[in-house]
Amino acid sequence: MADKEEKTKEQTEAAEAEAAQSETIEEVEAEEAALEEEAEGAEAEPAEKKAAAGKKAAKAETKPKARKKAAKKAKKTVREKAPVTVPEVNTLTAKDAGLNPKVFEVEPKVGVMHEVVRAEMASLRRGTASSKNRGEVRGGGKKPWRQKGTGRARAGSSRIPHWTGGGITFGPTPRDYNFKVNRKVRSKALWMALSARAREGGLKIVDRLVFEEPKTAAAEAVLDNLDVNYPLLVLVGDEDKNAIPSFRNLLSVEVTDTTDLLVSDVLEAHMVLASKEAIEQLNRMGEAR
16 A cells, blocks of 8 residues: 555656646746747837838938939920011012112122222221230340350340241231222122122012011021022111011021121122112112212
């Protein structure tokens, strides 16, 4: 009986030890699981913070890029152009314009026109080219060496023309290139040039060139509607004030009024486009002279 009791005691003690061990193992596993969860949460928090910081940085980087893209799109967008008012221009014949034969039927003489064109070109020269002779160059007041006994060539100044730093012989000096041409000869040459263009068919007359405002697009539209040759000279009257700033920016187009008209302007152009008012002013100038 004693042996049985001892066995039962041993069995109960072993069962209790196993139960205690299982409890301790479960507690340790629970503690380890809690520690792992805490570690995972601690790792997840900085990862989320990093992700949020990365998103903010990406937004900060994309803001200037988006602005640049928006600016480029704004530049590319075509602005709506304001409607251009093109004046109505009708061509006139020589009979309708009433060309004065003293102005537009003069026999051309090459010598007269050549002299006047030379005078016009000379008047455009500034004549500011300048150089200094040996008397104007700085230095050279003392004789470089004595006259005799040195074995070298005699020299009286270190600014003689054939020395370095010396003056210029027969160099350019400021001057006026203008030369006189009689007033009647100038007028005659201008009538000859206009007559030559009218005889060749290079004179086109329109009723008017009145623009509401200075507008290059309107002037270009007017020339597109007319059959003109380039280079072109546009001759306007006193009332066509907005025509000069409208035509002056066009390529191969020169524009002037009757008071500033030159013989060279007429000869350089293949065609002259003139308003009726400009023709009337030229007719009056021909009658006065």
